[in-house]
Amino acid sequence: GENVEQHPSTLSVQEGDSAVIKCTYSDSASNYFPWYKQELGKGPQLIIDIRSNVGEKKDQRIAVTLNKTAKHFSLHITETQPEDSAVYFCAASWRTSYDKVIFGPGTSLSVIP
Amino acid sequence: DVKVTQSSRYLVKRTGEKVFLECVQDMDHENMFWYRQDPGLGLRLIYFSYDVKMKEKGDIPEGYSVSREKKERFSLILESASTNQTSMYLCASGTGSSPYEQYFGPGTRLTVT
Numbered sequence: 001g002e003n004v005e006q007h008p009s010t011l012s013v014q015e016g017d018s019a020v021i022k023c024t025y026s027d028s029a030s031n032y033f034p035w036y037k038q039e040l041g042k043g044p045q046l047i048i049d050i051r052s053n054v055g056e057k058k059d060q061r062i063a064v065t066l067n068k069t070a071k072h073f074s075l076h077i078t079e080t081q082p083e084d085s086a087v088y089f090c091a092a093s094w095r096t097s098y099d100k101v102i103f104g105p106g107t108s109l110s111v112i113p
Numbered sequence: 114d115v116k117v118t119q120s121s122r123y124l125v126k127r128t129g130e131k132v133f134l135e136c137v138q139d140m141d142h143e144n145m146f147w148y149r150q151d152p153g154l155g156l157r158l159i160y161f162s163y164d165v166k167m168k169e170k171g172d173i174p175e176g177y178s179v180s181r182e183k184k185e186r187f188s189l190i191l192e193s194a195s196t197n198q199t200s201m202y203l204c205a206s207g208t209g210s211s212p213y214e215q216y217f218g219p220g221t222r223l224t225v226t
Contacts, residue, residue, distance in 0.1 A: 032211065034213040041219060042217075042219055042220075043117070043203050043205070043216075043217025043218050044203070046213065049211075089155055091213060101213045101215075103155035103156040103157075105153050105155045
């Protein structure tokens with residue numbers, strides 16, 4: 001069935017270090033891969049996405065990579081700051097009879113000052 | 114800024130009670146969604162709506178129903194609450210221009226005792 005796996009489930013890094021979160025998906029029809037950040041007490045917020053015809057995308061300190069052959073995609077955060085501490089969700093999305101979005105289980109990132 | 118509000122942040126109900134969770138968005142979005150969020154499972158879609166009076170089942174609709182009488186309001190109904198419905202419930206809205214560009218409310222933490 002449709003599934004998105006995400007690793008690690010928890011991640012602690014020192015301020016200034018990089019953080020990497022990896023996801024795999026099962027459905028070959030997936031062609032959009034968004035990432036969401038959920039801060040404490042708030043709903044998830046879309047922070048970046050990548051489409052299936054692109055291998056890499058960067059936005060300031062955040063970059064995403066996609067390997068469609070292997071069905072892997074990753075989020076890279078460089079020069080981490082305490083405000084990066086949150087739960088991050090990857091997702092795979094595609095259009096069928098309706099817009100389908102399957103979320104990964106989430107990664108709790110802690111940036112230690 | 115898009116604003117999605119949910120009627121309660123915390124709710125405690127007894128088994129068998131009928132529960133209403135209300136969601137209101139102020140951006141004239143056509144699409145609205147209800148998710149539940151559980152640790153280790155990510156977000157799972159319960160129901161969604163693409164238009165007033167229209168509703169579609171998501172991945173886990175059992176035990177839930179919805180109502181959309183006005184474009185800005187989408188209600189989730191638990192006809193007879195059970196303890197396994199204890200969870201965080203998130204409402205989202207979107208324009209539908211891309212399937213995953215959804216704006217989330219802060220969530221309602223529901224406890225059923």
